[in-house]
Amino acid sequence: MSFDPFAEFRMDGHTVIITGGAQNIGAGIARTLCAAGAKVMIADLNGELAAETAAGIARETGQVCRGMACDVTDKDAIDAVVAATVKEFGGISTLVNNVGWGGRQDDPAAIPEDEFVRSYKLNTISAYRMSMACLPYLEKAQNASITNSGSFSSAVPAYDILPYATAKAALNQMMVSLAHLLNKKVRVNSILIGTVITAGYADAGITPEMQERMMHPDNLIGHPGRPQDIANAMLWLCSPAAQWVSGQTINVHGGGSVVRLFGR
Secondary structure, X not given: OOOOOOHHHOOOOOEEXXXXXXXXXXHHHHHHHHHOOOEEEEEEOOXXXXXXXXXXXXXXXXXXXXXXXXXXXXXXXXXHHHHHHHHHHOOOOEEEEOOOOOOOOOOOOOOOHHHHHHHHHHHHHHHHHHHHHHHHHHOOOOOOEEEEEEEHHHHOOOHHHHHHHHHHXXXXXXXXXXXXHOOOOOEEEEEEEOOEOOOHHHHOOOOHHHXXXXXXXXXXXXXXXXXXXXXXXXXXXXXXXXXXXOOEEEEEOOOOEOOOOOOO
């Protein structure tokens, strides 16, 4: 067969930064983009784990993958990652702003102000800073793209994780604004991620009982997602296969909750 329908999903020649890529969804994205041919830099608060994960991905895929420490709320740390990536790979064509976190609020009616500020810095401002730090190199690259790991909670009522949900909602607005700002130069998109059970849920205050309920969500598919489901969507948006896609929020959440006007 002379026509290869998967050819444009290849990432050969692409150089990628993935924030928060040492574990869970981020590690799945790094593994998938590497396997598709990209050179990947994992930037994570846990530098030791980032390096360990990168080494494992490199062994598995036979591609170049590196890992280093980065606190994405620290501009100097962001600049260091960008400089290291350019030195290692010669440029940057692709940025995945995957880092993000938000804890469950025991009392949504009494959330401290600094909880909102910290969440905005981590989930929104960090993506802006990283995007702008990469921009001079993205503008020189072919099929340059920025893709954000957003959250389905940004588009539905989510009072029990309000600081996180509102920060991710701000990320949606920032994404579409940057897509218009960078038109013809860099594609910008976001994936609104639904329930994907990872180790991070326990750290966010989700009890085992809650996790068990989340394993049986009332969505159109009937089960939670896998990190690989998100990685597959990321591969599409980062690759030349999505060269005509920008300014979009793509829902990857099992189709959302089932709506029944008259019950079951």
